[in-house]
Amino acid sequence: xxxxxxxxxxxxxxxxxxxxxxxxxxxxxxxxxxxxxxxxxxxxxxxxxxxxxxxxxxxxxxxxxxxxxxxxxxxxxxxxxxxxxxxxxxxxxxxxxxxxxxxxxxxxxxxxxxxxxxxxxxxxxxxxxxxxxxxxxxxxxxxxxxxxxxxxxxxxxxxxxxxxxxxxxxxxxxxxxxxxxxxxxxxxxxxxxxxxxxxxxxxxxxxxxxxxxxxxxxxxxxxxxxxxxxxxxxxxxxxxxxxxxxxxxxxxxxxxxxxxxxxxxxxxxxxxxxxxxxxxxxxxxx
Amino acid sequence: xxxxxxxxxxxxxxxxxxxxxxxxxxxxxxxxxxxxxxxxxxxxxxxxxxxxxxxxxxxxxxxxxxxxxxxxxxxxxxxxxxxxxxxxxxxxxxxxxxxxxxxxxxxxxxxxxxxxxxxxxxxxxxxxxxxxxxxx
Numbered sequence: 001x002x003x004x005x006x007x008x009x010x011x012x013x014x015x016x017x018x019x020x021x022x023x024x025x026x027x028x029x030x031x032x033x034x035x036x037x038x039x040x041x042x043x044x045x046x047x048x049x050x051x052x053x054x055x056x057x058x059x060x061x062x063x064x065x066x067x068x069x070x071x072x073x074x075x076x077x078x079x080x081x082x083x084x085x086x087x088x089x090x091x092x093x094x095x096x097x098x099x100x101x102x103x104x105x106x107x108x109x110x111x112x113x114x115x116x117x118x119x120x121x122x123x124x125x126x127x128x129x130x131x132x133x134x135x136x137x138x139x140x141x142x143x144x145x146x147x148x149x150x151x152x153x154x155x156x157x158x159x160x161x162x163x164x165x166x167x168x169x170x171x172x173x174x175x176x177x178x179x180x181x182x183x184x185x186x187x188x189x190x191x192x193x194x195x196x197x198x199x200x201x202x203x204x205x206x207x208x209x210x211x212x213x214x215x216x217x218x219x220x221x222x223x224x225x226x227x228x229x230x231x232x233x234x235x236x237x238x239x240x241x242x243x244x245x246x247x248x249x250x251x252x253x254x255x256x257x258x259x260x261x262x263x264x265x266x267x268x269x270x271x272x273x274x275x276x277x278x279x280x281x282x283x284x285x286x
Numbered sequence: 287x288x289x290x291x292x293x294x295x296x297x298x299x300x301x302x303x304x305x306x307x308x309x310x311x312x313x314x315x316x317x318x319x320x321x322x323x324x325x326x327x328x329x330x331x332x333x334x335x336x337x338x339x340x341x342x343x344x345x346x347x348x349x350x351x352x353x354x355x356x357x358x359x360x361x362x363x364x365x366x367x368x369x370x371x372x373x374x375x376x377x378x379x380x381x382x383x384x385x386x387x388x389x390x391x392x393x394x395x396x397x398x399x400x401x402x403x404x405x406x407x408x409x410x411x412x413x414x415x416x417x418x419x420x421x422x
Contacts, residue, residue: 055361059373117375136377143354143381153380153396179377193376193400 004073004123004271030065030272038274039068042085058118066121070114072273073123074100077110097190113187120247132188132252134180135243138173146175154178155202155218157230178203180250181213181238188236188252202230203238212285213238237264239285244270339409347408350385354378365406376400382408390416 030036040048043064051063071085089101100110107128114123115135124133142149146168150159158178165171181203186196202216216232235255243249253264268280348363355372357363363372369379383399386392386408392415402408 053368053371054373055367055371056373059371062373118373140377144384149381149384152384183376194397197396199396 004069004125004269030061035275036061036064039064042071043067044090062116062118062121066114066116066123068273069121069123069271070112073125073271074110074112077125093190095190095192095195097187097192115183115187115249117247120244122243122249124251126253129254129256130188130190131254132184132186132190133249134183134187135247135249136176136180137247138176138242139246140176142172142175146172150175150178153198154182155199157202157204157216161204177240177248177250180248181240181252184238184250184252185215185236188254204232211240213240237285239264239266239283241266241268241281241283243268243280339406339413343409343413344405346389347386347405347412350389351382351405351408354382354385363405365404365409367405368403369405370403386412392416392419 040051043051047067051060051067054060054063068085071088074088075083075085089103090098091101092098098114099108100112102108109128111126111129111131112123113131113133114121115133116122117135117137119137120135122133122135124131147159147163150162154162162171162174162178165174182198182201185201185203186193186198189196200218202218203213204216206212206214214232215236215238216230218230237253237255239251241249251266256262264285265282266285267282269277270280271277344365348367351357351363351367351369351372351374352359352361355369355374355378357372369382374382379402380399383394383402387394390412392412394411394415398411402411
């Protein structure tokens with residue numbers, strides 16, 4: 001699976017790639033008006049409306065970059081021919097999750113999901129399996145008390161893990177990591193938040209691994225007295241890692257039944273469409 | 287049928303002041319309208335009964351949203367303002383809901399929390415929950 005990351009705050013530099021047209025590079029952010037204009041030409045009328053609905057120039061630009069990243073990223077991963085990013089069509093599944101409308105195929109050859117923060121947009125692409133991705137600024141401040149927030153929304157097991165962390169900074173960071181993992185799962189599931197309320201599942205780190213996590217679902221067994229059982233089977237795979245030193249990224253993919261339990265390879269690239277593209281990392285997650 | 291409509295009419299009428307009717311008429315997208323023949327005192331008047339929240343509630347919600355999203359004090363928010371258009375992500379939405387719970391002393395179901403997308407929807411849900419609370 002590949003993740004393309006676009007950072008608004010990047011200092012850019014030029015890379016000569018045969019498939020990219022060299023353009024004047026923005027020094028600090030993507031702010032070249034000619035580049036932004038080129039991006040807006042990729043968007044469908046509905047997407048342009050979506051951009052216009054955003055309140056304020058920064059949010060409008062963010063929305064434009066997000067759609068641009070989705071279109072250019074997906075169009076890169078076509079095997080047989082050059083796909084014009086403009087030609088891609090999108091639809092929503094019955095729960096509102098955006099998907100590519102492949103028109104002639106019944107099963108989705110490529111899945112994608114997108115997440116953005118103020119300064120970074122990430123788009124994840126997978127082959128054949130649903131994917132969810134969430135990125136958060138590591139320094140994001142939570143306005144409420146972290147434990148109170150967790151007790152309200154997270155599962156009891158997750159609250160217990162957070163409660164054992166004494167340093168408030170470390171606790172806040174763990175809270176954010178959990179948030180990204182849980183968000184990534186709900187987005188991968190693609191059935192909306194009510195299908196998987198945050199307090200009905202636990203994501204726990206797998207001991208002895210770095211960045212690998214397990215999903216445990218709590219369900220009530222009708223018995224007298226009613227019991228809660230926890231099922232921690234596979235079905236979904238998680239990976240958590242740093243992006244640009246400034247963000248946490250969590251990725252969730254459905255476990256491919258054919259390759260159940262096989263490790264996941266994640267390739268991260270930093271990109272400014274039409275301008276640059278840089279391999280950041282290739283990692284295997286168990 | 288006649289008694290049913292009378293019952294429902296009297297329920298709603300008791301909570302409507304004349305100022306709300308005029309407010310309601312300005313926001314066609316946010317209410318369900320019921321018109322009753324006997325109340326058509328003038329040809330152009332349709333009594334429109336709404337579940338729209340009070341302006342004060344909308345204002346309080348706007349204040350909380352501005353604070354959570356760090357918007358400048360003079361950002362113009364309307365009841366129709368969408369959280370996502372203001373730059374709120376799902377974490378912001380959840381924090382806004384928590385702040386609303388504290389402010390109004392209510393408890394929001396998680397499914398409802400995630401379905402709130404505009405200031406109006408938040409205000410409507412709040413008033414609905416406040417109304418359902420047992421009398422203090």
